Amino acid sequence: MMNSLLKEVGRGKRGSRDLTYDESVQAAELILNGAATPAQIGAFLIAERIKMSSPEEIKAFIDVCRSKSKIHPIPGGLDCAGPYDGRKKSFYSTLPTAFVLCASGVPVTLHSSPSLPPKNGLTLYDLLKGLEVASEQLDITSLLKAAEQTGFLFIPTEKWCHPLAQLRPIRTELGMRTLLNTVEKLLRLSDAPFMTLGIYHGTIIDKVVEVLRRTSVEKGLVIQGLEGSDDISVERITRVHWVTKEETTQLIIDPEVMELQVHYPDIQWSLKHQCDIILSVLQGKADLPYINTVLLNAGVRIWLCGNARSIEEGIYQAKYIIDNGYALQKFSLWKNLVQNNTSKKVIISLQ
Template structure:
């Protein structure tokens, strides 16, 4: 179908807009990924699509188109961590420390990275993973290698400079065919939509009110484990586990971020153990987060 029809569907205003069908969403996404249409058309569609806004069927169709172009490397016994590609600005990443805590668990952490995407201008997982000697339990995938079509859209997206549907679609590419996955979510109303979009791609799928939109818990928050049959909610409070870590509200430099990973405080290590316990629970290696935390502190 002509791409102009897709722009018309999302860009004519509340009275004229319409949702794309699942099949149209596949075709739309293929044209964008192949860049067979002009950059201006891609930007116009992404902006209109965001404002319309997007539907679950549209997201699922777009993911289907992505699936056909991704180069998969299956890693059994792994959990995919869905990080935002616009990075973190105020706090260090904790996943390198979490991986160390999980060394004897047999559970690998799947981390995906690429160049910075809109709109936060934070420190990216790629910067961290290419600057540190990573523990064996981290399997890092650079999107430029396994999904070049999406990576090649970076310049267009940065020129637009706004969050788009891609910020949701790109979090969980399922590149390692992991049975388990967790990603961050800001607001509870989005939980149902994320479950409908992603849960059937995994044996067990979780969402967490993580630090700066990441799958990393730094303070009291909620976690949801969703499936087609329903969603279970958990409240997790680091203080309950004797953790008194205070997250930062100020921007930190890349050097300071790396330094806190290389030379972690005692409270940051405790926090890493809690996050590791959460991942063990999601991956069904323990029956509860409490059990996982006790195991890692035993």
Template sequence: MSHTFRALLRKVGSGPHTGEKLTREEAATATRLMLLQEATPAQIGAFMIAHRIRRPTGEELAGMLDAYEELGPQLQPIQSSYPVTVLGIPYDGRTRTAPLGPLTALVLATAGCPVISHGGDRMPTKEGAPLIEFWQGLGVDWIGLSLAQVQTVLEKNWPGFYLSPDSFSPGTRISSLSGANWQTSSSCHYGVDVVPLCRPRSCGARICSPTHRIHVPGSSGAAGCTLLTTVKGLEGSCDLPRERTAIIGLSNSSTLPPLCPPALPHPPLDRLHLHARDFGFEAKNVPLTSVPDLVETMNSLLNGNPSELMQSIVWNSGFYLWRCGACSSIEAGIRRAETLLIQGQVKQTLQTLQQATMPLPTL
């Protein structure tokens, strides 16, 4: 039992009247003790549940980011015409809707925008299909690739993927240890969602994150990230919905007229309500029936065959091409995404990526 952690747990979990907020340094210490498993499983579970009930502050989340940055491996800055886009998703996978991230990453990379995603294996409590399974269906297997190999892929402006079980063992150990509690803790969820990738302050990454809208701006600003996009997307992801309004927060959106006063400092966010119907994409979200079925539809799409999935990818990619600075408007981004898909250029990017990630032959 960690006596240091017990004191921090007492501050967080002593109830609404006597509980206290942690300082940034205390939050970093608590996270470090959990990741290194110097705290016991019971202590870790109690901390996560208490934090979920009370809700972490931006300062606490920034401290947690500090711990992940200290312990986790990191990709290095690259030379590129556009900032690296980090597409953050929940680690518990998808069960209802088709994930748009893999094909969106391929479209962005084809347009010259470096992008990296991240994830792991199936995790509780949802146990949804993780992105790694869809990449494998497309012929790209990220399992076993070293961080140096992912770095090489990213430097060539191909889409990269950071697989946490291979590259960040403390996060994997604590997720398997804590089971359901891992997914109920927004603090730990936010940590794996952002940190182990690129240093935002050194590489200029745009972090497109599933939105804990109250706390993300403050914690990201405190951690040095000034290029931020938050999206209330499909199943907690940054995939744009087609059935409802997408609620988006944009920092550094100098080209976007402020729609409302900035929500929070560090950094200020402009609120954007994006309606698919205004761009001709209103429809039911593409359902996820099974991984093999969706992979088949993905491959058909890459061959230029029209489908509802193609419409979703064009819609999603068009927004991110604009947000990355590759296109002057969302409409221009939509046109470019459609052209890249129909002309087969995105498929060519996938084929190149397949070759780059093939395992070396054994002697």
């Protein structure tokens, strides 16, 4: 069966065709169930990359992945989906921004896995280690308990969707971006009604927008942000796509209009540097490029979720939260909760 599907997508630029939704479900089941061989999986992913996946194909893989994943709905939450291949050249503002939002009353879900090709940069996994949270030891129960008390949920995606973990060796060997790089960002394992989604290549914007409209997301923003993330730059104008089931609108976010525009310094981003700046932002002590990035992104996300009437009002809320230490309190509470829950489980398991 896999060979017949491969023939349809692998006939070259002119001879190949998009699979129907049902055919794509069949392909996804064969791949995610382990029925397809590594050679067939690699061939399929490369053929899809050359052909360029259709919205139906992307949606089918999302649906099959979700059917094999743990889902934990969080009402009123925001899912922030950045690249799973990490960062190398920009500040990871989405992490401190998440705690600003939680302090504003918006539950936030971030998700990640250990780094993947093509970038092989720093991921949220690495950041949590650098912030002295043992990301490999975080079990589902500890993360859910911490989320209940703080509003912040971190999802180690490959632990919640085991088939993706099994595909990691093939993806690593291929060494390039594939259909799965888009799929894993759109799994929405907390069923959040709001979403920000970062994309790397502008060529896929229309397809991702169409896929997002077919989900249960009420309001979403598709952003070609820093290094393909959903983080909006304070150095330049960013075009984003506002997405609901009824409409899609392109918006321009200009940091100069928000009085937040500033140039980023040219620096080498190490794990320690990322973590130091994240903590300095939460403490309200960061340099302008970093504090302004968090203010802008928090303001946009607070507005997206309906907790502010405008982006400007969202920015004012974010500044108040940081200045008064509420974001730092949220982070400290979350860190203590996950560490305590995890250490207790380790002690019990050793007895």
